Structures are given as structure tokens and as C-alpha cells.
Amino acid sequence: MPKVVIIGGGFAGLNAARALGGVKDVEVTLIDRRNHHLFQPLLYQVATAGLSPAEIAAPIRALVSDHENVRVLCGAVARVLLAERRVEGEFGTLEYDHLVVATGTEHTYFGHEDWEPFAPGLKTLAQATEIRRRVLEAFEAAERIPEASARKRLLTFVVVGGGPTGVELAGAIAEMSRFTLARDFRRIDPKLTRVVLLEGTDRVLPSFAPELASRAVRDLERMGVQVWTSSMVTGVDARGVDVGSERIESATVVWAAGVRASPLGATLGVPLDKMGRVRVEADLSVPGHPEVFVVGDLAHAEDEDGKPLPGLAPVALQQGRHVAAVIRATIEGKERKPFHYRDKGQMATVGRSRAILQSGKLRIGGFFAWLAWLVVHIYYLSGFRNRILVLIRWAWAYVSYHRGARLITDRDWRAFPPEAEADAAGEPPSELESTVQRTR
């Protein structure tokens, strides 16, 4: 019976697997490096202590366990052999009749990968909790350290990249410092926190209409965020960021700037676009390989007027379901339909009761856009059991300004050899790193 192998448990892969669940005479294997599906759009909430990891992530196994014909393997894929129709990885070798590649994108530092330690990206739960640790530890260190200059640096946060993630991160950090932490410190005044949002192009949120984008900028500035456009980062180190000739002294820098396609795409030996995404046919299959599909952020699919579709969750979700339908059609000898993206619009939140929403001709900002954002995100949140918890926590956070997950969970150097080794062997850590190490 036909074997379907799906690589990647994000929105695209998970929904493809679910749509094939229960389809008789189809054997589905879903592969992911991690054991959980992550609700990426809310990851910034974990990084800013608004939500706990378990509230935006759910075990992939639990999400597909209803479907007897779907098997989950947690492990890394080494290579895909299109000619032999085989996938090799640490789980051994898998043969497929239909292959779905949905490994998405990763961060890129545009050739400056050495910046990463000082400006982590926001793609995984581990990165989110690390960013949370750095942000909270910065306030703690500022309260602890007497030198004014060090304090200034510790209370300066830089977010690089003016897309939705960057905007939402900057807004959330500003909001946390002004409301949540306001009463918690004695020596420092969190209200004096400086948040700088750096964008290389001439405007933030390029995917939104200009008037909505500038509405978001006004909201950010009202919350005390400095928005610098046309500001290319030329250097990042443990003590700050260089923007051309300007220097921003900062102990906490977050990278929300660039993404590139996951390397697996390039190994397929098929045509890529300049971002490394795989150019797919109208039915999302790979040219010359009707049995191989690429979906989600890794796919370069084009809409009616030949524009590439954006790397958004709804696109990935719809593509995942579509590819499942195409595979069913192929198995049943029916004809394959081309993929059409039904654009339901997009939204971004700028902190407490402020957001922007754009759908077709509709453009709204402010409280009602924020309400819509809230409803949509809670509705789509995976691992349904979490919805009620998230709803309660958010409701409470709204009335109380409280952020429940304000935890600095150290990576316990003493307990586990890799870090212990690093502690000895590692290069001189940044001030914060060392502070945290000493606090063991």
C-alpha cells in the first residue's frame, strides 16, 4: 500500500499528515527533529514571559495519535534520494511512494553567523527561553550593578528586523518593562528601559498597507520604542550593536531580521529561488518529480499574478491540506488540482490592546484589531487543551498586567557535562553569561 513520508511537523507537515489520517490503504510517516509542534506566531510571547512553552507547543504524537495510519518519528533526516525514492536518517532508511518536504526556514545573518551568540534568533522554544533568560537577567543585573554606564547598557534592548516578529517582540519588551516590572525593582526604574527596533529598509511591516504600518509605528513609539528605519546593522558583539557609524550599547540583542530556506531543499537538486526556496509546480510538486512535494516556507509557490506567496502560517496550513488532497487524487487515479491560496488577511499585535489587521480591502487598527488577533490566535492554537489555559492567563494578564512565566531558568552548568566542559573550555563569555555563571 502507498507509503507517504512527510518531513517536518510544522503547520504544513502536520496538516498534511492530519488530512491523510484515516485515509485507508495509505501509510503515513511524519518525521521531525523535535517532538513537538510549535505555534510559531506566539513564540515571542514565550520570549517575553507572557506564555509558557507548553502553552504554545504540543507533542506531535498527541496531535496525530487518533490516526492509526500515521506514525511519528523523532529524528534528523540525513539525505533524500529522489532517484531511489528513499529517505535516510538516524531512524534508518524509509522508502516512499509520495514525499512531502516541509522543513521550513532558518535564520540567516547574511554572512555574519558570528553574530548569532550575541543576537539569538527566535525559531525554537530553546531560543525563546534563552531570550527570556537574557531579558530578565538584564533587569536583575541592572538592579545589582552600581555603575551607571553598565546599567544603561543593561536597560537597552535592541530588536533587529521590522517584520511582524520584530514589531511584536519590541512591543512586548516595552510593555513588560513599563507595566509588569514597574513595581518590582527598588534601585532601577524599569520605565526608563530603552527599546530600539532596527529595520534595514525604509519601513517596518512591509507586507502591510503603509497606513497600517505607520499606525503600528505610532503605537510602538507611544509605548517608548524607538523605531529606526533604513538602519543596516554593521556589527554585533557582547556589548552592543553598530549601525553604520552609530553605536548602540546594549546587553540584549534579538535577531528577527532574515530567514533562509532550510538546507534540505538544496540537497534535492531541483531549481531554487535566490532565497534557496524550492520552485514548485502549480500542484506544489517538484519539477520532474510528480511524487515529491515541497510545502510551507520552504516552497516557492506563485499566486495568479506570478508573485511568490508569503511565508505565513495560513499559506503553510492550506498547502499542507492541499498536498494531502493531491496525493489522495493521485492514488485514486483522479486528476490533480492546482493550489490556490485563500488569503484571509494578516495581523500583527503591538502590545496591550493594540494591533493592526488587514484583510482584502479591510484595514483596522487599535483595540478591535487586537480583539480579532486574540480570538484568531486562541482559535488556531494547537493542542486544544491549552486554549482554555491560555485564555485564562491572558485574561488575567490583561486585568493585572501580570506575566506568569517570568523565570530565569539557568542552564545548570554543574549538572551536565557539555556546559561544564564549555565553562572551562569556552571563550570568555559575555558579561551577562558570566554573571549568570557566577550566580550558580
Place this chain on the structure above:
Amino acid sequence: MPKVVIIGGGFAGLNAARALGGVKDVEVTLIDRRNHHLFQPLLYQVATAGLSPAEIAAPIRALVSDHENVRVLCGAVARVLLAERRVEGEFGTLEYDHLVVATGTEHTYFGHEDWEPFAPGLKTLAQATEIRRRVLEAFEAAERIPEASARKRLLTFVVVGGGPTGVELAGAIAEMSRFTLARDFRRIDPKLTRVVLLEGTDRVLPSFAPELASRAVRDLERMGVQVWTSSMVTGVDARGVDVGSERIESATVVWAAGVRASPLGATLGVPLDKMGRVRVEADLSVPGHPEVFVVGDLAHAEDEDGKPLPGLAPVALQQGRHVAAVIRATIEGKERKPFHYRDKGQMATVGRSRAILQSGKLRIGGFFAWLAWLVVHIYYLSGFRNRILVLIRWAWAYVSYHRGARLITDRDWRAFPPEAEADAAGEPPSELESTVQRTR
């Protein structure tokens, strides 16, 4: 005005600070290495994916922010100078008129500290999430790896130490494997999981009445836990545990055996007991230093018949409040009262609707003990905002066998230099470690 310095934000320190909150003309500084107060009794729930870290921990600042006269410093204490009445640490130097030391205990491997990497203890959130990662990753690896022997080792879990923590851990792991994970895997049957509880003495739960302890053992065995008493661990490595001449092949070992007093106690230069705890006077002050107090697990206080008080949360909590009262009395020129422990009894849970409860003459086991356990723990849970969330999650977990926090959050090697260094410099990691590294 009198300065009170409190070292340690556990049950003892936190409650001392709270009891001194709002007392006029008293300036309180609460110091902790970490930014959060941890509800230790439920830490095993985080290690077994039942609860999220944020549900059993709350920022110390948030817990005392109502009290203007209480300041929180997050940092490590270097030394205490009793003669000069000074505390030195990374926050600088603090002078005190009254000092409360409540730094608790840490794990000891009885001279085999090299076992720690292979058998982490359960004291911090970082350790709890690491144990969670190892437990969940073991099931994933077992599903992935074809060799039967490797699978057997991966599906064998060893808990060292038959105290409440060890019993609760073993029970929770067995429960998770038999109920939560039962339907999630295709190749392996989680029901075949082997859980071994090792205790060096001749019985588990020595602090409980024998009949209750054996009741707990029966419950454990009914859940498939093998309870080995009089079994001294003679070796631990990446592939298993040696018990005298016997060998248990296991990929996941957890250490719940021994604790020793925190090293700060020894630096005070005052009499210690053989466990390194500070022998305190009836009013919990240190001999010869009426202005210095030691409370909580670090203190060796004796009850009416000269028996040392156990290292339990209620003892620490009551001592914290008592020491606050003694300090107030001293400031107001009143006489100091000796500490009397009001024993409300103790309880331990052995998984789903099974627990034991002992209070004075009262001894109960089974469902009603479990209900009492549930009520008491939710009532005492710090960070009150979490209670309702925990209650809901537990109610849901009870009806659905679901465990919400089943996340393997990797320590993202690529993103942060210390691990990256370790990755290169580290000694050959255990099978699981390397699996996890490869899955990046």
C-alpha cells in the same frame, strides 16, 4: 533603622521576608541566586511533564512587591563576615543588624560526584526540564532504534532514593508510560517500560509509619514499579547502574538519594551536625550570635525530645515566620520566644488517585489521601495566580490522562557558544546526548 538581610528565597527565607514586610522602620533585603521562588514539593511534576515550570515557580519580586520595605537582589553570596556583620557578593557589600541564612541543601553523591552527569538530581527547574528531556527522549529513541537491547535499556528508568521525591518520581514515570504515552507509539509499547526504585536502607519512606510505607510500596508495584530495598548503588555511568554485583542497563537514571547542607553554613564557623547543618538555639539563632539566624533545611533545630526536625516545607515555612517574629521582638525590646514546630503531618502521592497521609494518630492511604494531597498542595502553591491554572490542568489530566508539558526543549547547541564549544570540546557524550545533538 535596623537592616535585615535574608539569604535564600525558599520557603524559610520568603516567609521571613513576607512576615517582615510592612513592619515599619525595618529595612529588609532578600537575596537569592535565582529570580524565582520554587514550590519544591511539585518539582517532580515538572520532571514528568505534568506541570510547566511557571506553574510551580513565581518571581520572588512579584511575591514581595507589595512590601515597600523589602528589596530583592538576584545574585550569589560570596561570604558572610559575622564579626563585621557584613555580607559580600556580586551585588556588592551589605551591612546587617539581623541576618537570616536560609540557603537549604543540595544534592550529594556520597563522594561519587562524577555520577552526577548520568544521574541528575531534582532541585532546580533546569534539572527538572533536563530530566523531562531525558525521559521523553528515551521513549523517542526507543521508537527510533531497531536493536532490541538498546530499546530495553532505553525503556528502563532507575530512580535512586526511596524518600518522598523518589517515590513520587517513580510513580509518575510509571503512570506516564502506562497511560499518557500508551497510544502515542507504533513500534514500542510504553506499557513494557521498566521502572526501578532503589533504596539503600531496608524500607522506603522512612519518615512514614511502616504500614503506610508498605501501602505505598504495594501501590507502586501495582503500577509496575520494582522497589528494591537494601540496594546500595555502587556505580553509575551513561549506560546504567551497578547495585553491588547486579547491573541494571538503563539510559535514564535520576538521583533522589542524598542531600547535604549548602556550603554557606560551613563558612559561618559555627557548630555543625554531621550532615553539615548549623546547630541553632531554641530561638533559631546561632550560638554566640543572637543577631544571626539559620532556618529551613540548613538548620539543625531539635524538637522537645531532642530529635532534629525533618527537612520539610512546613518546618521551613514556620521557622521563617518565627524568626521574623523574633527579630521584631528584639527590635521592640521584647523577649524572644523559642520555636515550636506544629506538626500538621506529612503526605506523599504515588500517582493517579493514590497517596498516603499521616497526621498525628491519623493514617490514611488511597483516594482520600490523594484528594487531601491535591487540596493541600494547590492551597499552598505560591504565586496564587497559578492555582486556578494548575487546578484546571490537573482536573483535565485526571479525566484525560493527558500531560500537557511533554516537550523536549533542546539546549540549542548552534545558537549559544558555551554548548557549541562543549559540542566540540566535550568528552564523548552518552548515546542519548549524541542522539539529541544529531537531531539538531
